[in-house]
Amino acid sequence: MSKKVHVFNAGPCLLPQVAIDNAIAALKDFAGTGISVLSISHRTKEWDAVMDECRALWKELLHIPDTHEVVFLGGGASLQFLYVAMNYLEKKAAYLDTGVWAHKALVEAQGIGNAYAIACSKDKNYSYIPKGFEIPADLDYLHITTNNTIYGTEIKEDMDCPCPLIADMSSDIMSRPVDVSKYALIYGGAQKNVGPAGVIFAIIRKDALGKVTRYIPTMLNYQTHIDKLSMFNTPPVFNIFVMNETLKWIKSVGGVEAIQKVNQKKAQLLYDEIDRNSMFVGTAAKEDRSLMNVCFVMAPGKEDLQDEFMAFAKEKGMVGIKGHRSVGGFRASLYNACTVEDVQALVDCMKEFETLKK
Numbered sequence: 001m002s003k004k005v006h007v008f009n010a011g012p013c014l015l016p017q018v019a020i021d022n023a024i025a026a027l028k029d030f031a032g033t034g035i036s037v038l039s040i041s042h043r044t045k046e047w048d049a050v051m052d053e054c055r056a057l058w059k060e061l062l063h064i065p066d067t068h069e070v071v072f073l074g075g076g077a078s079l080q081f082l083y084v085a086m087n088y089l090e091k092k093a094a095y096l097d098t099g100v101w102a103h104k105a106l107v108e109a110q111g112i113g114n115a116y117a118i119a120c121s122k123d124k125n126y127s128y129i130p131k132g133f134e135i136p137a138d139l140d141y142l143h144i145t146t147n148n149t150i151y152g153t154e155i156k157e158d159m160d161c162p163c164p165l166i167a168d169m170s171s172d173i174m175s176r177p178v179d180v181s182k183y184a185l186i187y188g189g190a191q192k193n194v195g196p197a198g199v200i201f202a203i204i205r206k207d208a209l210g211k212v213t214r215y216i217p218t219m220l221n222y223q224t225h226i227d228k229l230s231m232f233n234t235p236p237v238f239n240i241f242v243m244n245e246t247l248k249w250i251k252s253v254g255g256v257e258a259i260q261k262v263n264q265k266k267a268q269l270l271y272d273e274i275d276r277n278s279m280f281v282g283t284a285a286k287e288d289r290s291l292m293n294v295c296f297v298m299a300p301g302k303e304d305l306q307d308e309f310m311a312f313a314k315e316k317g318m319v320g321i322k323g324h325r326s327v328g329g330f331r332a333s334l335y336n337a338c339t340v341e342d343v344q345a346l347v348d349c350m351k352e353f354e355t356l357k358k
């Protein structure tokens, strides 16, 4: 038997076991075709059925209105930074600069046109979400990053915005219900919460397209992929297959509404321990704490114990809790497939360490 481990990787994320088991089965024989999913033609009715189911599950789970369409593409969320500017930036766009990813999205847009940071939390190492900034109504769009994977901050509510609102939801998509009607575009990489690396999702309000005068290269044009139902060219077949299996699992456990409750419970469990335990302190502003990525460091005066705790936790089966180099310390990512038991194991490990060192 393999060792019991608790996976808190920031991405690629833990996936539900049933999705992995079904992927293994499909690698051998896809949908009773006798052909591996790796070799199936994407122009078959069996494959069409997967695409249709996957699109339908996205729409069902997030209650996506008919005004929007969802597409699946390659290139990672980082390429979406360019898609956004190409498809929507005409005169001026604003970006909420809440971390490394948000900043990269801004820089990419600045290569295309006039884009600026409307507010920025770099002054405190991105440990909070700026508030109270004015949003001009005449912007082409405002771009936000709802969950800042590296810093553990999150915009947990769908904000009102006088201009089109665009959100990178790479690391909190499907973790809670979202009012899709408030967004012109929601996009992200699948590998943080809904599938393996190698496929992105984009939920696009159809009437927000077609407003720029530039030539948009065919592959970078969202309209191409809406028109061709994500099959303009060969889609990332296997990645979409696993994403579909992951969405089926989300539905089977009660959908995003049920998942949100579990996510709240998991985050509360860990944040409560961080706040109670004399060995550790959280790094993100309390009101902005992410339910997905929980960042903490050794308490003042305990810094020397960092390596020791890391080794202790590793021994207890904790995987992937090293913090990103720009924050240091620890980061536990509590994506959908991570269980309350996994979080409890980490909490127990922190308690034990405190007892040992007191």
Ligand SMILES: *Cc1c(COP(=O)(O)O)cnc(C)c1O
Pocket (backbone or CB within 6 Å): 011, 075, 076, 077, 078, 079, 101, 145, 147, 148, 149, 168, 169, 170, 171, 189, 192
């Ligand atoms: C990981 C991440 C990205 C980058 O995703 P890639 O698919 O690796 O390009 C972008 N935005 C956020 C919020 C992320 O967490």
